[in-house]
Amino acid sequence: MQPALLKTIVIVGGGTAGWMTAAALATTLRGRYQIRVVESDEIGIVGVGEATIPMIQLFNKVVGIDENEFMRATQGSFKLGIEFVNWGKLGDRYMHGFGPIGQALWTVPFEQYWRKMHALGRAQGLENYSITRMACKANKFMPPRHDVENSPLNHIAYAYHFDASLYARYLRKLSEERGVRRTEGKITHATQRAGDGHIDAVVLESGERVEGDLFIDCSGFRGLLIEQTLKTGYDDWTHWLPCDRALAVPCESVPVLTPYTRSTAHRAGWQWRIPLQHRTGNGHVFCSNAISEDEAAATLLANLDGKPLADPRLIKFVTGMRRKTWNKNVIAIGLASGFLEPLESTSIHLIQATIQRLIDYFPDQGFSQTDIDEFNRQNRFEYESIRDFIILHYHANQRTDSEFWKACAAMAVPESLQRKMALYKSRGRIVRFNNELFSEVGWLQVMEGQNLATQGYNPLADLLPEGDTADYLESVRGVIAKCVDVMPDHAAYIQQHCAAPKKM
Numbered sequence: 001m002q003p004a005l006l007k008t009i010v011i012v013g014g015g016t017a018g019w020m021t022a023a024a025l026a027t028t029l030r031g032r033y034q035i036r037v038v039e040s041d042e043i044g045i046v047g048v049g050e051a052t053i054p055m056i057q058l059f060n061k062v063v064g065i066d067e068n069e070f071m072r073a074t075q076g077s078f079k080l081g082i083e084f085v086n087w088g089k090l091g092d093r094y095m096h097g098f099g100p101i102g103q104a105l106w107t108v109p110f111e112q113y114w115r116k117m118h119a120l121g122r123a124q125g126l127e128n129y130s131i132t133r134m135a136c137k138a139n140k141f142m143p144p145r146h147d148v149e150n151s152p153l154n155h156i157a158y159a160y161h162f163d164a165s166l167y168a169r170y171l172r173k174l175s176e177e178r179g180v181r182r183t184e185g186k187i188t189h190a191t192q193r194a195g196d197g198h199i200d201a202v203v204l205e206s207g208e209r210v211e212g213d214l215f216i217d218c219s220g221f222r223g224l225l226i227e228q229t230l231k232t233g234y235d236d237w238t239h240w241l242p243c244d245r246a247l248a249v250p251c252e253s254v255p256v257l258t259p260y261t262r263s264t265a266h267r268a269g270w271q272w273r274i275p276l277q278h279r280t281g282n283g284h285v286f287c288s289n290a291i292s293e294d295e296a297a298a299t300l301l302a303n304l305d306g307k308p309l310a311d312p313r314l315i316k317f318v319t320g321m322r323r324k325t326w327n328k329n330v331i332a333i334g335l336a337s338g339f340l341e342p343l344e345s346t347s348i349h350l351i352q353a354t355i356q357r358l359i360d361y362f363p364d365q366g367f368s369q370t371d372i373d374e375f376n377r378q379n380r381f382e383y384e385s386i387r388d389f390i391i392l393h394y395h396a397n398q399r400t401d402s403e404f405w406k407a408c409a410a411m412a413v414p415e416s417l418q419r420k421m422a423l424y425k426s427r428g429r430i431v432r433f434n435n436e437l438f439s440e441v442g443w444l445q446v447m448e449g450q451n452l453a454t455q456g457y458n459p460l461a462d463l464l465p466e467g468d469t470a471d472y473l474e475s476v477r478g479v480i481a482k483c484v485d486v487m488p489d490h491a492a493y494i495q496q497h498c499a500a501p502k503k504m
Contacts, residue, residue: 003366010212014039017334018218019171026178040186051345052159071498074162075277080132086265094449097133099157140487198329217336226332233323241319248283252306257491268404290404325379385436388417396450428454
C-alpha cells in the first residue's frame with residue numbers, strides 16, 4: 001500500500017536558497033501541500049551569489065518569471081561569460097564564454113581542427129570562434145535570434161548578474177502570492193520524534209512550535225537542522241581549495257557596463273567584479289594562512305573601479321560539503337549543504353539543481369531510503385565535478401610570485417581531475433563524465449586559457465586538407481565578427497528593455 005502523502009513542508013531560512021525553494025515548490029506542487037518559510041530579519045544572509053550561469057533561465061521559466069520585469073526588480077545586467085586575469089601567468093587574460101565554440105566541421109570536434117591550424121600559424125586565438133567571447137570584448141549583448149537558423153546569433157547563451165537580496169525579495173513576493181506562508185522568528189532548536197529521529201518541529205524564541213513532515217534547511221553555514229541537530233558530518237576540501245575567507249564590498253559603477261564577470265587572481269586568492277545597473281559588486285576570496293585580513297582588505301580596496309559604498313564585510317567559510325545532503329526528513333539546500341567558492345558562479349546553480357533533484361525524488365511519508373541514497377549520490381557527484389573544475393584553475397598555473405600559487409601548482413589533485421588533464425595533455429581530448437555541469441567547451445576554455453599544453457591533436461583532423469580547414473576556420477571567424485557588429489551595446493540594450501527605475 002502506498003504510504004500517505006506529506007502535508008507540510010517547512011523551509012528553515014530565507015535568502016536566495018529559501019525563497020528559490022519556496023517559489024519552485026509553490027509552483028510545482030500547485031497548492032496541494034502547505035509550505036512555510038521560517039526566517040528572522042535579525043539574521044543576515046551571505047549575499048555573494050550575484051553572478052549566475054545560463055541554467056538559471058530554466059528556473060525562472062519554470063516559476064513563470066518575466067525576464068524584463070525580473071531584471072528591473074533586481075538591478076540586473078546580462079552575463080556572457082567570465083574573464084580570468086592573472087590566473088595562468090601574471091598578465092594573462094582569457095574568457096570562459098558561454099555557448100559553443102566554432103561549428104562542427106566533420107569527424108572530430110571543432111577545436112581539434114583549430115588546434116592543428118593554430119600550431120601552424122593559420123588560425124587566430126580561440127576567442128575569435130566564440131560569439132559570446134567576442135561580444136564580451138566589444139561590450140555587446142542581445143538574446144539569441146531564433147528566427148535565423150544556422151547563425152551564431154541563434155546560439156548566444158547568457159546568464160545574469162543581479163542583487164541577490166533583491167532577487168530573494170522578488171521571489172518572496174511571488175511565493176506568498178502562491179500560498180507560501182512566512183513566519184518571522186528566530187529558531188532556538190528543533191525537536192525529534194522518538195524511534196527514527198526525524199525532525200518533527202522547530203521551536204521559535206517566542207515558544208511557537210512549527211511542525212512539519214519535510215524540512216528544508218536553508219539556514220546557511222550554520223546548518224541548523226542538517227548539522228546542529230542531525231550531526232550529519234562535513235567533508236573538508238581545504239587541502240585542494242585553501243581559500244577560507246572572503247571580503248565583500250560594493251562600489252560605484254563605471255561608465256562601461258560590461259556583459260561579463262571578472263575574476264582577477266591576486267597574491268593569495270582572487271577578486272570578483274560583478275557589474276549591476278546601480279553598483280558594482282566586488283569581493284576578495286583569500287587564504288588566511290597566506291595573507292592577513294588587513295592585507296586582503298587593502299588589496300580589495302586598491303583594485304575597485306569606483307568609490308566603495310560600504311565597509312568590506314568578512315565572510316568565513318570551509319570549502320566542502322555535507323556527507324549527506326538529505327538525512328532523514330531534512331534536505332539541506334544552499335550554504336547549509338556545502339560551499340564552493342563562486343569562481344565559476346555555481347552557487348545559485350547548486351541551489352537550483354538541488355531543488356530540481358528534490359522534485360525528481362519527492363518523498364511521501366515512507367521516505368524511501370533507496371531514493372534518498374540516489375539523491376545523495378547525484379548531489380555528491382555534482383559537487384565533486386564542480387570542485388574539480390575549480391581546482392583546475394588553481395592547479396594549472398605558472399605563477400612564481402608567491403608561495404600560495406607555487407603550492408597550488410605542486411599539490412596532488414583528485415584522481416578524477418588527473419584523468420581529465422592527462423587526456424587533454426595527450427591529444428587535446430576532453431571527456432564529459434556522466435553529464436557533469438561543465439561541458440567540453442567549458443573545460444577547453446579553462447585548460448587552454450591556463451596554458452595547459454597538449455602534445456598534439458586527434459590524427460583524424462589530418463583527413464581534411466590544410467587549405468580547406470584554414471578556409472573553414474576563417475569563414476567561421478568572419479561570420480562571428482559580422483554578427484557581433486550588428487549586436488547592440490550591452491548598456492543600450494538594458495536601457496531599452498529592462499532598465500531599473502532611477503531612485504529619486
